[in-house]
Amino acid sequence: xxxxxxxxxxxxxxxxxxxxxxxxxxxxxxxxxxxxxxxxxxxxxxxxxxxxxxxxxxxxxxxxxxxxxxxxxxxxxxxxxxxxxxxxxxxxxxxxxxxxxxxxxxxxxxxxxxxxxxxxxxxxxxxxxxxxxxxxxxxxxxxxxxxxxxxxxxxxxxxxxxxxxxxxxxxxxxxxxxxxxxxxxxxxxxxxxxxxxxxxxxxxxxxxxxxxxxxxxxxxxxxxxxxxxxxxxxxxxxxxxxxxxxxxxxxxxxxxxxxxxxxxxxxxxxxxxxxxxxxxxxxxxxxxxxxxxxxxxxxxxxxxxxxxxxxxxxxxxxxxxxxxxxxxxxxxxxxxxxxxxxxxxxxxxxxxxxxxxxxxxxxxxxxxxxxxxxxxxxxxxxxxxxxxxxxxxxxxxxxxxxxxxxxxxxxxxxxxxxxxxxxxxxxxxxxxxxxxxxxxxxxxxxxxxxxxxxxxxxxxxxxxxxxxxxxxxxxxxxxxxxxxxxxxxxxxxxxxxxxxxxxxxxxxxxxxxxxxxxxxxxxxxxxxxxxxxxxxxxxxxxxxxxxxxxxxxxxxxxxxxxxxxxxxxxxxxxxxxxxxxxxxxxxxxxxxxxxxxxxxxxxxxxxxxxxxxxxxxxxxxxxxxxxxxxxxxxxxxxxxxxxxxx
Amino acid sequence: xxxxxxxxxxxxxxxxxxxxxxxxxxxxxxxxxxxxxxxxxxxxxxxxxxxxxxxxxxxxxxxxxxxxxxxxxxxxxxxxxxxxxxxxxxxxxxxxxxxxxxxxxxxxxxxxxxxxxxxxxxxxxxxxxxxxxxxxxxxxxxxxxxxxxxxxxxxxxxxxxxxxxxxxxxxxxxxxxxxxxxxxxxxxxxxxxxxxxxxxxxxxxxxxxxxxxxxxxxxxxxxxxxxxxxxxxxxxxxxxxxxxxxxxxxxxxxxxxxxxxxxxxxxxxxxxxxxxxxxxxxxxxxxxxxxxxxxxx
Numbered sequence: 001x002x003x004x005x006x007x008x009x010x011x012x013x014x015x016x017x018x019x020x021x022x023x024x025x026x027x028x029x030x031x032x033x034x035x036x037x038x039x040x041x042x043x044x045x046x047x048x049x050x051x052x053x054x055x056x057x058x059x060x061x062x063x064x065x066x067x068x069x070x071x072x073x074x075x076x077x078x079x080x081x082x083x084x085x086x087x088x089x090x091x092x093x094x095x096x097x098x099x100x101x102x103x104x105x106x107x108x109x110x111x112x113x114x115x116x117x118x119x120x121x122x123x124x125x126x127x128x129x130x131x132x133x134x135x136x137x138x139x140x141x142x143x144x145x146x147x148x149x150x151x152x153x154x155x156x157x158x159x160x161x162x163x164x165x166x167x168x169x170x171x172x173x174x175x176x177x178x179x180x181x182x183x184x185x186x187x188x189x190x191x192x193x194x195x196x197x198x199x200x201x202x203x204x205x206x207x208x209x210x211x212x213x214x215x216x217x218x219x220x221x222x223x224x225x226x227x228x229x230x231x232x233x234x235x236x237x238x239x240x241x242x243x244x245x246x247x248x249x250x251x252x253x254x255x256x257x258x259x260x261x262x263x264x265x266x267x268x269x270x271x272x273x274x275x276x277x278x279x280x281x282x283x284x285x286x287x288x289x290x291x292x293x294x295x296x297x298x299x300x301x302x303x304x305x306x307x308x309x310x311x312x313x314x315x316x317x318x319x320x321x322x323x324x325x326x327x328x329x330x331x332x333x334x335x336x337x338x339x340x341x342x343x344x345x346x347x348x349x350x351x352x353x354x355x356x357x358x359x360x361x362x363x364x365x366x367x368x369x370x371x372x373x374x375x376x377x378x379x380x381x382x383x384x385x386x387x388x389x390x391x392x393x394x395x396x397x398x399x400x401x402x403x404x405x406x407x408x409x410x411x412x413x414x415x416x417x418x419x420x421x422x423x424x425x426x427x428x429x430x431x432x433x434x435x436x437x438x439x440x441x442x443x444x445x446x447x448x449x450x451x452x453x454x455x456x457x458x459x460x461x462x463x464x465x466x467x468x469x470x471x472x473x474x475x476x477x478x479x480x481x482x483x484x485x486x487x488x489x490x491x492x493x494x495x496x497x498x499x500x501x502x503x504x505x506x507x508x509x510x511x512x513x514x515x516x517x518x519x520x521x522x523x524x525x526x527x528x529x530x531x532x533x534x535x536x537x538x539x540x541x542x543x544x545x546x547x548x549x550x551x552x553x554x555x556x557x558x559x560x561x562x563x564x565x566x567x568x569x570x571x572x573x574x575x576x577x578x579x580x581x582x583x584x585x586x587x588x589x590x591x592x593x594x595x596x597x598x599x600x601x602x603x604x605x606x607x608x609x610x611x612x613x614x615x616x617x618x619x620x621x622x623x624x625x626x627x628x629x630x631x632x633x634x635x636x637x638x639x640x641x642x643x644x645x646x
Numbered sequence: 647x648x649x650x651x652x653x654x655x656x657x658x659x660x661x662x663x664x665x666x667x668x669x670x671x672x673x674x675x676x677x678x679x680x681x682x683x684x685x686x687x688x689x690x691x692x693x694x695x696x697x698x699x700x701x702x703x704x705x706x707x708x709x710x711x712x713x714x715x716x717x718x719x720x721x722x723x724x725x726x727x728x729x730x731x732x733x734x735x736x737x738x739x740x741x742x743x744x745x746x747x748x749x750x751x752x753x754x755x756x757x758x759x760x761x762x763x764x765x766x767x768x769x770x771x772x773x774x775x776x777x778x779x780x781x782x783x784x785x786x787x788x789x790x791x792x793x794x795x796x797x798x799x800x801x802x803x804x805x806x807x808x809x810x811x812x813x814x815x816x817x818x819x820x821x822x823x824x825x826x827x828x829x830x831x832x833x834x835x836x837x838x839x840x841x842x843x844x845x846x847x848x849x850x851x852x853x854x855x856x857x858x859x860x861x862x863x864x865x866x867x868x869x870x871x872x873x874x875x876x877x878x879x880x881x882x883x884x885x886x887x888x889x890x891x892x893x894x895x896x897x898x899x900x901x902x903x904x905x906x907x908x909x910x911x912x913x914x915x916x917x918x919x920x921x922x923x924x925x926x927x928x929x930x931x932x933x934x935x936x937x938x939x940x941x942x943x
Contacts, residue, residue, distance in 0.1 A: 235741065235749040243752045250740050315736035322700050322732075323753045324725040482704060 011095040014068050015061065017488075018402050019099050022057035025049045025405070026106035030113055048297070051290050054107045056298060058128055059135035059152045060145070061099045064398070065092045066136065066203075067145025071313055071396055075206075085204050092203075093196075096136065104128045126185045126192075131156055133192035137199040140206070145398045146306065149298075150254050150261075157265040157295055164288040165272035240325055241333075248337040251307040258299050259345035265292045266353040275354070275367060296346040300380040301401050303342040304387030307334050308480070309397030321481070331480045335388055335473075342384035347377050389472050392479035393494045407495060414502035415464070421503070422510025426518070433518055442523035442570055443618055443626035443645050449523075452516035460513075464505050471501050522566070527643050528603060529567040530618065531628060533557035534578055536606040538614055552576040573621040581613040581631075603641040605632060611639045651714040653678045653800050653835040654699065659708035661694050668694040669859040672708070678799070679833030681823070681849045683840065685937050686856035692839035693733055695856075696804050699837075700730060713799065726755075728800040729793035733808070733839075735785045739778030743788060746777050747795070754796040765791045768817060782809040790818060794826050801826060803838040807845055815845055823849055843934040850933060855940050863940050867933060874931040874939065875911035879903045879923035886921050890914050894943045906931065906939045 029050035069075035078088065104125070111124055134155045139148030163184060170180045225233070233250065235243045269275045274288045311317040321327050354367040383404070390407060391400035426433060440449070455463075475497060537552060537560045554571035557563060563571065605611025611632035618626045624645065632639035654676035661669045669691040676682040684692045697703040699710055701717040701724070710717055717724040737746050743766075751757040766773060769787040771780075780788065786809050793801060807815045826834055840846060853870070855863040865873070874894075879885065885903040890896065892910025896903065903923070907914045915928055931939065 235745045235752065237748045237751040237757065240752040243749055247738065247749070250738065253740075314739065315732075315734050316738060318697075318702060319730070319732050319736065321702055322725060322730040323750070324722055325753055326722050482702070 007091065008095065011065060011091070015064055015095065015099050018057070018061060018064060018398075019103065021402060021405055022053050022061060022103050023106060024409075025053035025057060026103060026110055029053060029107065029110035048294070050107065050110050051294055052297070053103070054111070054124075054128065055131065055156060055291060055294055056149070056153075058100055058103050058107065059131045059156075060149055060398070060402075061103060062096050062132040062135040063139040063145045063148035063152070065095050065099075066139045067148055067398065070139070070143050071145060071398065079206070089200050089203050093136075096132070100128075100132050104132075123181050123185060126188045127160070130188045130192045130195075133195040133199070137195040137202070140199055140202045146254055146302065146401075150258055153258060153295060153298065154261050156291060157261050158268065160291055161265055161268045161272065161274065161288045164274055165268070168272070168274065240323075241329075244325075244330065244333045245337065248307055248333065248341075251310055252303065252337075252341050254306055255299055255303050255341055255345055258295065258302065259349055262292065262295050262299060262345065263349050263353065265295060266350050270353065270357045270367070292350065296350050296380070297383060300342045300346040300383035301387040301404055302397070303345065304338045304384035304389075305391040305397050305400035305404070307338060308388070308391040309395075309400045312391070312395045313397070327481050328477065331477050334480075335476075338384055338388050339381055342380050343377065346380040346384075351376060385469070385472065389476045392476040394491045403491065407498075410495060410499055411468075411502050414499045415506045418503040418506030418508075419510040422507040423514055425507075426511055426514040433515060436515065437519060437522040438566055438569070440519050440523070441620070441622060441624055442526040443574075443620050443624045449516045449519045452512055453520055460509065463509060464502075467501050467505055468498060471497055524599065524601065524643075525564070526567045526570055527599075527626070527628065527641075529561070529563050530557060530571060530576075531603055531630060531641055532606070533560040533563065534576070534614060534616055534628070535604075535609075535612060535630070536560040538578065538580060538612045539606040539609040548580070550578045552578060570620065571618070575619045576616060577619075578614050578616040581615055581629075598642060598644040600640055600642045602638060603630065604638045605636075609637070610635065611637055613639065651678075652676055652711070653680070653713060654682070654837055655709075655711040655714075656695070656699070657709040659695065659698060659710065660706045661691075661698055661703055662706055667859055669698070669705075669856075672854075672856070672859070672861050674854050674861065674864060676835060676837055676852070678835050680851040681836040681838070681846075683838055683843070683846060683850040683853035683933070684856065685840070685843055685853055685933075687941065688841075690856040691859040692856060693804055694859075696730075696802055696837075696839065699802065700725070700728075727798055728802055729796055729798045730802045731786075731789045731793045731804060731806050733804040735782075735789040737777035737780075737785065737788065739776070741777050742773065743771055743775050743777065743780070744773035746788060747773075747792060750792040751795070756797055758795050758797055761797075762791060762795045765794065765822065768821060769814065783811060783814065786810055787814065787818075790822055794822055797826075797834075799833075800835045800837065803836065803840075805840055806838060807840065807842055815842075819845055819849060843937055844932060847933055853933065855937055857941055863936075870933065870936050871930040873909045873911075874936045875907045876929050876931055876935070877905040877907055877911065877915055877918060878925075878927045878929075879905075879918045879921070880925040881921070881923050885923075888917065888921070890917060894939050906935075906943075908939075 069078055079085065108121065108125055108128070112121055131152055135148050135152040137148075138151030138155075139145060142148050142151055166184075167176050167180065170177050233246050235246055266275075269289060269292055308317065311320065320330060351368070351373065355364045358364045358367040386407060387400055387404045390403040391397070394400055394403050475494065479494065534552070534557065537550070537556065540560075553576065554563075554568060554574055557571060557576065558568060611630070613632045614628075614630050616628040616630075618628070620626075626643065626645035629642040630639050631642075652675045654674070656675075657673050659669055659672040660667065672691070672695060674682075684695060686692050694703060698705050699712065699717065701721045704718065712724045713727055715724050738749075741749060747762060765787075769784070769791070771784060771787060771791075777785070777788070786806070790806060793803070807818060810818060823836065826836070836849075838846070843850075850867045852866050853864070854861050880902050883901065885898050885901060888896065888903075890905060890907075890910075891913075892907055893914060894906040894908045896905050898904075903918070905914055905918065911928060915926070919926060
């Protein structure tokens with residue numbers, strides 16, 4: 001192996017994980033999962049991979065070759081080697097290009113497939129080039145990867161929104177003029193060239209002047225703040241707990257910066273009419289708004305990972321644990337502060353801007369899309385919690401943010417696997433389910449089945465999240481207290497308990513839901529058979545007699561239409577009282593049902609005959625009573641069957 | 647806790663990083679008021695032992711007590727009574743020296759401002775300077791001030807003098823350690839690990855030498871000096887080849903024979919004298935020489 005290839009292998013090793021994650025994201029993004037636009041809905045989460053990879057993943061790849069040198073404090077060592085700085089810069093740029101080029105190509109194709117870009121394809125390419133260049137220069141200015149990414153985001157957030165506004169104003173007949181596209185592409189290309197040149201100049205003249213030459217602007221003083229804030233943020237000789245909070249304020253400096261940026265971006269989006277009430281124009285400019293949401297997502301991830309990640313980078317974390325304050329308290333302070341920061345910066349700021357604008361126009365919620373507020377909140381908190389967990393597991397902010405994404409993917413995959421396993425097990429245990437079905441009285445509402453059937457999506461999510469959340473908190477607490485092993489293998493091992501819990505939880509929930517669903521289906525099946533038999537009897541009676549109350553037995557029903565053995569079993573010795581009804585209904589005039597205690601479904605009348613409205617009571621010898629009410633569609637062969645059992 | 651309660655008691659401590667055992671079955675006792683040295687090569691397990699003591703690492707087996715308290719159960723109580731200087735000192739980069747000291751002071755009930763100012767002056771540290779702008783040595787100085795000022799019962803120092811220049815190193819040993827141990831609050835204990843054993847020669851009361859995680863020697867410093875002797879004999883011709891029981895090492899340099907004796911110095915001296923050397927001298931070994939001799943043997 002030559003000396004040059006040894007150096008390249010070192011660079012490749014450092015970039016391998018983020019590059020693999022970004023590329024995997026790109027491949028996933030090639031398959032369009034949702035075209036519903038950008039929302040916080042869990043269903044559309046996968047659609048976020050594309051802009052996330054493009055606007056965060058690729059700039060991150062560009063920032064890492066230099067950012068890693070700052071993070072591991074190896075730049076001084078590198079610069080002291082007998083190599084010309086120009087060669088070092090060339091080497092860094094080569095590796096950056098090698099990492100960014102395939103990823104950019106992949107994402108551009110994904111863009112084309114997903115958003116059906118045609119005119120804007122090359123424009124998107126130029127934006128990626130500009131962001132890459134901005135990321136490199138930003139890393140040198142901020143002296144950290146995250147700082148570089150934050151500065152790059154600043155460019156994206158404001159620059160892209162401003163450009164979009166201009167593009168919208170020049171748009172004619174739904175098309176952006178080619179002159180505008182080409183001229184802005186030229187400007188962006190020049191901008192990128194200037195940034196690369198400035199970055200090279202900065203690198204060639206770089207002086208690691210202070211002791212740690214650490215995270216540049218992150219460590220800069222609080223001189224931009226008013227005096228009272230500066231004074232408050234200064235640590236005092238008394239009040240350890242408050243000092244911990246002050247420390248957290250400083251540690252999340254990048255989050256505050258991005259929050260400010262997010263505020264300006266959302267404000268500009270509204271001022272430039274790129275987001276309009278009731279989302280009616282959202283589709284027309286999805287990228288700027290999507291970018292602003294990505295910024296909020298980035299804030300949520302950073303709020304969770306920055307504090308502990310930076311402490312681990314600097315080496316202060318272990319020392320903090322030796323102070324006479326319970327490490328558990330320190331853990332709680334970090335976690336709660338991270339969650340609060342996430343709520344404030346990733347949720348309250350964007351929502352605050354949108355709601356304020358809506359309030360000015362008289363309808364506070366008119367500027368929000370159709371996603372409920374709590375979904376924004378929960379998803380931001382989950383992102384923060386996940387990033388916090390990752391920062392406890394691995395060393396450094398960048399690693400924590402990077403680790404969060406495959407972790408999210410792995411948990412999702414584990415959930416799908418658990419569900420598939422649950423359905424598979426139930427399919428294989430069909431005889432057992434059949435036995436169970438034959439034991440559940442279809443004319444008595446089973447509480448267990450009702451409980452499961454009646455669960456809403458929120459409850460399912462809560463049942464799934466609760467054990468996972470508890471395990472994640474316990475595990476992160478343990479990892480926080482023993483911050484020693486940061487090997488990748490150890491980090492992978494840490495994920496096993498969470499993945500196992502996810503698989504088990506989804507398996508359990510899928511099994512229970514599947515069994516409950518099948519039981520309910522069988523109940524409905526028996527009721528349908530009884531209904532069909534009553535309809536047949538009523539239809540034939542109607543031809544000869546006037547409407548009157550009738551009493552039937554199970555044998556009567558079995559003679560009218562063939563009944564399954566299960567239906568015969570449950571109807572045996574039952575007293576069935578049927579009262580013909582004159583009324584017919586349409587869908588809009590149907591009464592509301594009390595789900596899950598009452599069921600309603602479309603049911604056919606007797607074969608070849610008009611459906612007849614009736615109400616019936618089935619009293620079984622076991623004491624259960626079930627009321628059926630059937631409203632025939634006027635002149636039709638079917639109607640609406642309502643079933644409510646005690 | 648009684649007076650006889652040791653400041654530190656470690657019994658059969660074992661810790662491993664994955665499959666690599668860092669500390670194996672280590673036992674030691676540090677009595678209050680003593681300065682205890684933990685010597686060993688790089689990777690011998692010194693830092694791991696200290697981290698176990700501070701409950702930063704959970705031992706695989708064994709028992710640790712600090713002033714009779716189990717650090718894994720009463721972590722905060724233990725930490726209230728000790729101050730620690732890690733081997734790699736790091737501070738929050740946005741804080742100034744003043745702010746850093748205030749930050750650390752906020753966790754302590756007691757903080758000696760007089761000592762703080764005295765040490766700041768001695769180390770010539772500017773309290774308005776930012777921690778990120780401090781040199782490695784200055785950061786160590788700041789860490790030492792932060793550890794000494796709370797006047798805790800126990801000072802745990804992991805390579806405290808690494809990165810310090812010789813003047814500051816001497817200043818540190820004479821002044822900082824001296825000031826700490828001469829304090830009014832009762833017997834103060836120091837538990838330190840170092841490579842620079844010679845620097846602490848006069849301070850160490852007792853020590854343990856670690857090698858590959860195992861304690862190879864635990865002795866009182868005075869007892870060690872009595873036990874380990876260097877016998878030098880100059881002969882008129884080539885020195886004879888001697889088979890000496892109790893000799894740690896025998897080295898021949900020209901006409902001179904140098905023997906390191908472990909407890910058997912009088913018998914060896916007698917045996918060498920019987921060979922009629924031109925000159926014969928017996929002297930105590932320094933702790934550093936004992937360390938080298940022990941690990942080489």
